[in-house]
Amino acid sequence: MTSHIPSCSCCGDSLTHERRIDVGFNLPDAALSAPEEARHRPGPSALLRVDGAGSFIRCLLPIRLTHDTELVLGIWLEVDEATLRKAHDLWEDHGYADLAFRGMLANKIRPWGDDLLGVPFTARVADPEELPYLVAGHHPTAARVLEDIWDRDHVLSRFPHQLPVDVRTDLGDHWSIVRTAGLTARFADGADQFAGPDRSAAVTVFTDDTPGRTSDDFLSALLAGAPDKLPAQRLTEPLPGGLRHAFWLTPDDHGRERHEFYGFTVPASGTAAGLFCTHEDPVDLAWAQQVWRSLEWTDPS
Template identity: 70%
Template sequence: MTTHLPTCSCCGDALDDERRIDFGFNLPDAALGLPGEALLPLGVRALLRVDGVGSFIRCLLPVRLSHDTELVLGAWVEVDDSTLRRAHELWEEPGYADFSFTGTFANLIQPWGDDLLGAEVTTRVADPDELPVVTGVRHPVAARVLTEVWDRDEVLSRFPYPLPVDVRTDLGDHWSVVRTAGLTAGFADGYDRFTAPDRTAAVSLKLDDVPGRPPADFLTALLSGAPDTRPAQRLREELPDGGLRYAFWLTPQDHGRPRHEFYGFTLHPSGSGAGIFCTHEDPATLDWAQRTWRSLTYDGVS
C-alpha cells in the first residue's frame, strides 16, 4: 500500500504513475536557511529573487531511468535579473510558449552532485502548461544526466521521500533491501530506517565475531534472550548458498504494546548478516514485513 506519493512539481497534486516520478525542490540551495524576508517571489512560486544572492527560475529536469521510468525534477536555475523580469512578463502570456533562456543549475542532486550544481544549462518551454524544461547541460560529465539511462534503484534510493515504486536500497557491505512504496528513508543510530504512518522497518548489519561459525550457530547466539513464540509465529528458511533466514513476530496481545512487531535475520555463510525489526498497526501488514525481510540480499563473496 502506498501511503504517500510524490507530488507534481508544478501543481502539487499527488501522482500515482509509476512511469513518471516528480520531485520538487522548494528552494535553490543558496537560499536554504535564509530568513523568509530574503525570499522575494515574483507573483508565482516558480520565479524567485533572493535578496543578496540572485535570481532563480524553477525548471523541470527530466532524467530517464531503467524500468521504463522517468524522473522529473522540479529544480532551480540561476539567471540574471533581466531574464527573471522577462519570465515574469511572459509567464501568463501567449509568448511564454516560445520562452527560452540559459542559466546555471542551482540544486545539489545526488548521484550527480557537484558536477551538476553550477553547470550551465539551456532551457525552453516544451508545454505551455508546465515549467520550462532543461534541454542541455554544458558540462562534460553533467551532460550525461540528460543523455543516459540511469539505474532506477541507484538514483531513487538517494531520495528519502516516499516513492510510488519499490526501490532496492544499498545497505553497505554487499547487503541491500527493498524499500517498499510509500516509505520515507533515513539512517540513525546504526539503522537504515524506512517509515510510514502505519508501519516502520529498521535494518542493521551483523558480523559474526566467531570465524567459521555456521549460520545456524550464529543465529542461536543472536536469538539469546529472545521470547519463545508459537510455531505459527516463526519461520525458518534455508537458502541455496548455505545461509538461512529466520523470523518471529509478536502481537499486541503477546507484549502489551500497541503495534505488531516482527524480528528477522538473514545470515550468510561468510559470517555476514542483516537483521530487521518491523512494526505495523494492521495484522494483515505482516505480509509486508515478511516480504521486506525476504528482500534482504547479500551479493558479496563467500
C-alpha cells in the same frame, strides 16, 4: 495489504503513475540558510530572488531510468536579473510558450552531487501548462544526465522521499534491501530506516566477531534473549550456505494495536542483517515478510 500512494512534492497530487516519478526541491540550495525576509517572489512561485544569493527560476529536469521510468525533478536554475524579469513578464502571457533561457543548476542532486551543481543548462517551455524543461546541458556530465539511461535503483535510492515504486537500496557491506513504495528513508541510530503512515522498517547489519562460526550458531547468538514464539509465529527458511529466521508478535503495552516483526538473514559470509518492522494492519504481516525476504548479501568475489 494497504497501499501507500505518495503525493507530488511539487503540486501535492497523488503519484499513481509508476512510469513518471516527480520529486521537487522547494528552494535552491543557496536559499536554504537565508531568512524568510530575504526571499522574494516577484509574482509566480516559480520565480525567486534571494538577497545576497541571486535570482532563480524553477524548472523540470527529466532523467531517463531503466524499467521504462522517467524521474522528473523540480529544480532551480540560477539566472541573471534580466532573465528573471523577462520570465516574470512572460509567465502568464501568451509569450510564455516561447520562453527559453540559460542558467546554472542551483541544487545538489544525488548521485551526481558536486559534478552538476553550478553547471549551465538551457531551459525551454515544452508545455505551456508546465514549468520549463531543461533541454541541454553545457558540460559533459550535464549532457549525460539528459541523454543517458540510468539504473533506476541506483538513482532513486538516493532520494529519501516517498516514491510510487519499490527501490532496492544499498545498505553497505554488500547488503541491500527493497524499500517498498510509499516509504521515506533515512539513516539514524546506526540503522537504515524506512517509514510510512502506518508501517515502518529498520535494518541493521552485523559482523560476526567469532571467526569460523556457523550461520546457525551466529543466528542463535543474534536471537539471544528473544521471546520463544509459537510455531505459528515464527519461520525459518534455508539459504545457500546459510538461513533466515523471523518471528512476529503483537505487544499489549501500546494505546493502539501495533504488530512487530523481527527477521534475520544470515548467509555464510560472517555478516548478517536484522530487520525490525512495525505495522498497524495485521494483513501487513505479508508486507513485512516480503521486505525480510528482499534482504540480500552479494558475494564481492
